Structures are given as C-alpha cells and as structure tokens.
Amino acid sequence: MSPNRHVAILAYDQLCMFEFGIAVEVFGLPRPEFADLGWYTYEIVGIEPGPYRSTGGISIDAPYALDRLADAGLIVVPGWRGAKTPVPEPLLQALRAAHDRGARIATLCSGVFVPARAGLLDGRRATTHWRYAETLRAECPAVTVEPDILYVEDGTLLTAAGSAAGIDLCLHIVRQDFGRDVANQVARRLVLPAHRDGGQAQFIARPVARERVGRLSALLDLMRERVNENWTIARMADAAALSERTLIRHFRDATGQSPLNWLIAERVERCKELLEDGELPLDAIAEAAGFQSQETLRHHFRTRLGVSPAAYRRSFGAAA
Template identity: 45%
Template sequence: MMRTLSDMLAFAVTNRMLHFELTATYEIFTAPQLDYRVVICGNGPVRVGRFTLEPDLPLDRLDRADTVIVPAVADVDEPLDPALVQAVKAAHDKGARIVSLCTGAFVLAEAGLLDGLRATTHWAHTDQLARRYPRVEVDPDVLYVDNGQVLTSAGKAAAIDLSLHVIRSDHGTATANTAARRLVVPPHRDGGQAQFVLAPVPSGEGHPLTELFDWVSARFDQMISVEDMARQAGMSSRHLARLFRAVTGTTPLQWLHTQRIRRAQELLEMTDDSVDRIAEASGMGTATTLRRHFHRTVGVPPDTYRRTFRPGGGR
C-alpha cells in the first residue's frame, strides 16, 4: 500500500554521524515531485562530520513521524546516544517505518528493533553487529533488507539504493526512476544483490600464508588443487586447512574460489576483455561456468557487473 504524499519523514540525528548518508538521502527525499514533509530531529546543534547542523525539531518529536531515517554512525565503538536510541524506539512503537543507513543499523539493534529479523550494514561492520547483537540475523552479502516496518542498508551507495526503494514503495516505479535520473544513478539495484566486496587477501610480512597467496595469485589461469597449495606451502593438506580456517575463516578451496571471482571482478572493471577470456584468466574455464558462479557469489551476472562499474565499457 502506498503512503500519502504528505507523510512526515524525519531524519534522526545526533553528534558523530557521517554526513554523506545524511546529505545524500536528504537530497533524495526533498525532491519536489515527492512532496514528503521532511524534517530533521535532533537535540542540537548537532555535529555531523565537519559540519554543525541545526535540527528542525527535538528528538522527542520523532514519534510524530511516519518514516524515520537513521543515518550512519561515525564510530560504532563509541557508546550510542541513549536519547537517539530511545526516540527511535518510541517512533517505532507508535507505528513509524524505521530506515537505517549503513552503521545506523547499530542504533536499531540497540533499540531492539532488529531482534529476530534479518538485517545488514556496511560489510566492514557486519561481524561486529552480529557479535554485539546475537539476536539479529546479520546478512553481510546484500545491499539492503526490507522487513516491512524496519529496513536496513549497507554503506553509502546502498543507502541511495534503499532510499530509491522506499520511494518506489511509496510512489511507484515511475517516480523512483525520475528521482534516480535526477541523481544520475541506476534506478534499481535489488536488495538481494551482493555488496560487491569479497573477502580480501590477508597481507603483511611474516604472515604464514603470504608467499602462498602470492604464488596462487600469479596462477589464477591454471588448475590448482589443495594438494598443490599444501605442497607449495610445505605442509600437509590437513595442516593447511586448519591454518586457512584460522587465518581466513574459510577453507582453501572456498578461498581460492573467492579469489578467482575477485580476479574476474577486477578484469571486468579494468579491461574490455570478453567474458570468455576473463573466464580463462580467472581459472573458471568457460564463460558459462563463470556466469554461473559469478551470479551466485556476487548476485548479478558479469555483464551487469561491468555495466555498473564501467558505464559504457565492455563488449
């Protein structure tokens, strides 16, 4: 059901929030064709990034909003503002739709709004969110999650994706597409799409697997088995598996698969090579195999990924 055009949409702000998510989404929701009644609620003046913001209303008025946007928290290791947490919970209890952007999910989790729900945040903080709030089902591999009354997004660009999703839900696809064209961004990226960030290669001198990682990285176009990797590392396959689990959190084969996908991503972003050639260079063999594994891991086909990161590029 679409909401009325006069719905009050409130940004819940406090000190030490990131300005990008706040300003970018504020620009989106204040577009003239949307006619949201947008206000900023905070016990101000509020320091956001390098700027000082003068809110329109105090936080205790947040419960009058139909939709509450919680921007990203700058440092999730710092104690959360209890007044912000309480105000967001009060708004939720009165029926407001609560939307968190990036690390704003920590505020929702602290308020208990994510208990028993699937949620996401910036990929760099998903593990921390899961550890701190074990009742939350944290999904690190999506752009955003819509639970109806409670919505969460990954970082920065995903905040824009979720904002457009909200507009699409409220006002329809045509209006959301108009807003996207105004921003010169893709009109729709599905929430289930991966955050496009895969596990990095651990690095640093003295790392027990550094030389092996370098050896594998130079041979992505070749067939490599766990036995090959163990032989190169000078250890048994069982010991290699234990070490990999301790260092990377995964198995040697899964790590290798992830690195092949990363290599394919790099080639899609940086070259005009065909998908067939990229499949060979990344060790996936054929374009069909690459497309299947790439879509399963990243959430979109290789051609779509290339268009997203290299508009106008590729064959």
Template identity: 45%
Template structure:
C-alpha cells in the first residue's frame, strides 16, 4: 500500500473475524469515503483473507503485513472479549506502532492494543461494560472507565459506539483542523466535538424541557464567550446556587462548569485561527481568555501546540 499523494495520510482498518459491524462501518465512513477536502485519506482494509462479520463477509484490500506501511491503524472491537485477540493481528499492530504509525482502537479494540503491550503504563479506555475486565487482564494498563476517549499521542483508545465516532472526528481534527472536522460532523449529522474527558454516560441527562436550568444556560454561554465568567456569574444567570449549578453540570456533561467553559473557549479559538486573520490579542479577547499569554497557555495545554503553530498548520492556503 503506497500513497497516491505525498501529503495524503494513509489509514488502514485492521479487520478480523467477529469484529463489531458498527465500529468497522463507522471508521470506513469517516476515513474511507470521499472527504470534505482534497486530498483526503488514502484508505484500505487489511486482514488475513475474507473476514466474517456475523451475516456479512468482507474482502480486505491487503494483508495485515501492510499495517507497517501505514500512518494510522484503526482497530475496531469485536463481540467476544473473553477470547484472546488473534496473534497475527496483535503482532501486526505491534509492528505498525514500532514502525511509527499511530494506532487507535474503537470500543473493545483496546484489548488488541493491550495484548500488543501498547497500553502498558498508559491511560486507556474501552466500553464501560468491559473496563473491569480490561483492567483485570492487563494490570499494567491505567484503565479510565469514565471518559469517551484517551489520546496518548501515538496510541489512542475510545469507549463504545458513539464515542468511537468522537475519536474518529478527533483524529480528523488533529490531521485537518477544526473547521474540516466540523464540516464532516455536519455531513454525518453528529455533534462536532465532545471532549475526550467527558463521561461515557450520565445518570441524569439534561431533560428535553425548557424548564431545565441548563437548557437555556448552555446556549447563552456559547453566545457570550467573550465575557470572563466565574462560576458565581453562571450560577447567577441560571438563578441557582453555585453548588446546585455544579451538580447539574456534572450530571449533564460529566465535567465542571469552568472546564466546560474552557473547552468551548479553546474551540472558538481554533475556529478563529483557521478562518480569520484576527491577531492573537483579538482572539484572546473574543474567547474570553483575556490576554495572549493566557490564550497560549490554555491552548497549548489543551491541544499540545501553540496558537501560532496551529494557525500555520490548519489555515487553508490561498489558491491561485
């Protein structure tokens, strides 16, 4: 498997018998269909011979030995986690990572990464129903059962189903920027971004009711991100005590009001860096982060690169 364009990331979907249909199809939809920009990903399905997926059969494009020539390897989960992952798949994933590929698991695909030793000493997650088993079988893995996905740089893991889409969009955002990922999310009719640290599930989701205190508050916050809010300010706007507001936020989003606010400030900064010529000073003011120093600190801590580097990387180049 070779690149058709030098700047086209190569993606391999590792497929074996018994894998989950949803996660496999989801990854194919994100990376294997026509993207929202050109060039998109150079995508292939890799497996050892025809793959049985319940009532379906899949014919891979290449063997598992091609994973070592790939920039990104996607490992979907499968139904029976009590069975050890296929040795050929485990070895191919280990070799791909050693060759420099990013490796991302969806749902119970984390068991493959753990068997390959890629999760030793790292935080990781999987579907909440299987986090206990993952931790017991691989005690060197720091299993976090309460997040949607974990990004360790070259090793990424997600929880199940919808969280797998969150991780795929996160990968697209890392490669192509926030604007492209948001456009893709709109096409797929899914939320454009859910932070990886958000809870996998909440016991008391926000009711579909105009009377719930966060129903009006959350849109109001996003429309006023240029204001330097405190928790007390938000509680006052919602006509709640700070303790009650915090409880509602954690139940609905799995995080605190200030962390939720910071996530949205950084998302707005990404959008402005990609789509406008605003200065860092102007963006700091527009996002409510106040000063360029504060913007750079939070932006770099959240995304791993400073705003100026982000803009050079993801700002669309003018066409002739």
C-alpha cells in the first residue's frame, strides 16, 4: 500500500500568513521534477464558515471543509489566532479522529495550541515559539514543553518553534518521506540551508532586563561593555554598591538569572556578534568575550545554542 501523501493545510479567520505560506510553499507548490516520486497533493481546509482574513487584511479562500481531514495523511496547523483563544470543538473532534487513524499532525509556531487543546499532546513532548512556551506550559500542564529547540517529533505529532522553524520542520517531513537529496533540492529552491536539526536551539536575541532602573541598570551596561573582564560576585557587588547577597537577589529579580548565568549568556552573545561580523580566529573571539579558552567557548556555545561556533558562523556569518 502506497503511503498517504495528501496534505490538508488548515485555514481560519485571522490566519497566520507566514506560517500558512510556508506550508503552501513546501507542500503545495507544483514540482513536476518529483512527479514520478508520488509527490504531495494538497487541499486548503477551512475550519469553519468564512470569510477568512489573514494578518495584513489579505483574504483567503478555503474551498474544503473539515470532513476532508478524513482523507489526509498529513495535517498542517499553520499557527493559531491566539495562545489563549479557544479552538472550535468540531476542529478538535476532527483532529482526534485523524490522529486515531494514524494521520500525522504538524503544527507551526502557535499552532501547537490546537492539538494541545484536543488532548493529543498529553504526555508528549512539544515545542513552540519561545514567546508562547510558558503559556503552553501553564495552559496544558500534561504537555512536556521543550522551549529552546527548533522542532520536536513525538510519534505522529510534530511541532515547530518560531515561524521560520516551520520551514525546518516541513523540510524534515520531506526528508523523511522522500530522502535527503529531494529535501536538499527543495531547500535550494527556497535558498535555505538544507538541514537544521530539530534539537538545534532557537536563536533568540539577547534578553533585556525585566527592570531597567536603579543601581543594577548601570552595572549591566558596564558588564556588557567589559564582558571580557573577570567579573566576580564581589566585583559586581562593589560596582553596584550592594552586598553580595542583595546583588544576587536583585539580579534574579531584574534578569531571571543568577549573575554567573547572565554573564555567560552575554559572553555567548558577544561570540555570536563576532562570528557574524568577521573572520576572527576562535581563540581571539574567546579572549574578546571573556572565555579563557576555545574549549570553554565551544562548551558554553554548544550548551546554550545546540551548535558549534563553526556551524553558527557558516549559517550566520557575513559570507553565509
């Protein structure tokens, strides 16, 4: 029996247009070069009576209704209209039925809240955009939320993090279904790297302090300016004119991290900037960021981002 390559891409009012476009681009674009492989067919399935408007006011036509999910081997949920917005019961029922018969369900960004509210992710691993991770954890405590990575596959349920990570997940599905060479061709047409592993970290811009007032604000700025210097707790406390215990408490209140973890994060950020901007050798970058050796830099970089400095430079450097 040949595999079911029919894809249903959900549409709804207040549609997340970028995520929707990703799914259509990967699974709906005509690809005659793959016709002999049994390439995907697809339908746009509306979850309720229209009209459907996307972000930006664009109107979308969805010619098929939820009963079409019964024929789909893959259902793509391209975002959702609000992390706390209820999901219509007919959609929840249709997804449960599709899951029971073995269909794959893939969610992009905030789309994770749809199968989560259907109970399909209970006891399973999932990810979403880092902005929604805590909301998902609070709203759906039975889901094991992995907030730092690009995508998660747990059985027939696949979830992607931030919007662009949806491309990585879709390419992962193509790679599973048709092999590496075909996925690489699709990636080249998108002018994208062929493969970012699901376990790779979301590249989140430097977090700002929760509170930018008082003595700690000046200290954070000073430490960023001199991130390569030796910052002990005693030196931090002296610079902020606080006791060490008070400093640690204020640090957690302002940043959500210990002073050491915040400093390591800032040093990794400095490494990212240097890797992106030029061709400095790794030992010079380690010194400029305050790491004592290349080995220490590599350890913290991989621990926090899931990739090596060299791989990061290949993806984000000036010549990338």
